[in-house]
Amino acid sequence: MRKAIIIFNLFSICFLAVSCSKKEAANQIPSIVQLEFPTQDLLCIDNTIPFNWSDATDPENDVLEYNVIVAKDRQLTDVVENRTLSASQFTVALEKATAYYWQVSAIDVNNNQRSNSSVFAFYTKGNGVTNYAPFMADLQTPENNGSVAAGTVDLVWEASDINTTDTLTYELFFGEDSTLTSIDNTLTAKTFSVSVVSGKTYFWKINVTDNVGAKSIGQVFTFTVD
Template identity: 40%
Template structure:
């Protein structure tokens, strides 16, 4: 009988221990750190008279570690940030970097917490470093608005939308529109000044490709990247 009672007592203790501690899944998963605050310099489409650029943005915080964050800044020659000229991890929200003159650059910042987890990147901004005696800069490549790259859209009329930019505020920008089912789409319209254009995409389950070239009043031109969308 004592042996049977001991068996039941042991089972009861096991149940109690499991009920009190067995359901503990540990601490909650680490959360993404916050995005950086407002960019102070260089702001969008800025013409910089110097090529020793002090990048500056408002501090970000981490919900779990307070202010214990670092930042990864990426600078590239293209808006997709694939032709990278500089990437650094810094402990403060300001860093000075020497860049080439007379060139367009694109940059963004991500916040990193103490475990290396990164936030979503800040919006990619463009700026231009002025060269000696520079009077005109090449316009920036067009920024995608809609439809999103690789987006699914209804077949029929599709409105293409983008944003142009130029470091010379008085420049009038004109756009060439390239569109079709070929990954290297043909030009279908030129020298338009609007930043939207309606195209016909009549075939369902089809991938359409498009890009925008930008020209300023001095004839300087930037070649856009190819975007794509798929019709439903």
């Protein structure tokens, strides 16, 4: 009998040890929503905008909400609307003749995790406006607050304009602090190579100008060199 008790206790201890060694599976973030309206680079003829996006799914079937940010800058810091919703749509009246940028994040309410959509740009039409300034440049690489290897680095950006026939030129600002130096204001390609030194931090931005002189002022990105 005593032998049986000892065997049972050993079995119980081993079972508990195995059970405790198993870690719970990490909770997974919701799927990324697809922005449906306003579409990328859309000129909205009405300034009352019905925002729509696809529903997200959650691997654990947790309850989801959506955080919607509408801003006047691509980095979503000059915010005009910031809402958390259970539905995948809402409508809001915005200023006319203004460029906006928007993003939707799907939020796992149970575990406080989120996934962020792309950022889309759109314009609201103005009364009698025939030319619009270009959208802010979308800085692609290096990523903001990212790091790169020493040597030659390609600065890469994207740009667009509601007036699709306009010709765009780019002014690059670059430097080792937030007081940037204009490197070239006649660029037509959306890339520029710079030399960077290990251990330093660099800052850059791109202003975009169309062929009638309308300009959008870019935001500053920074990166460090390994």
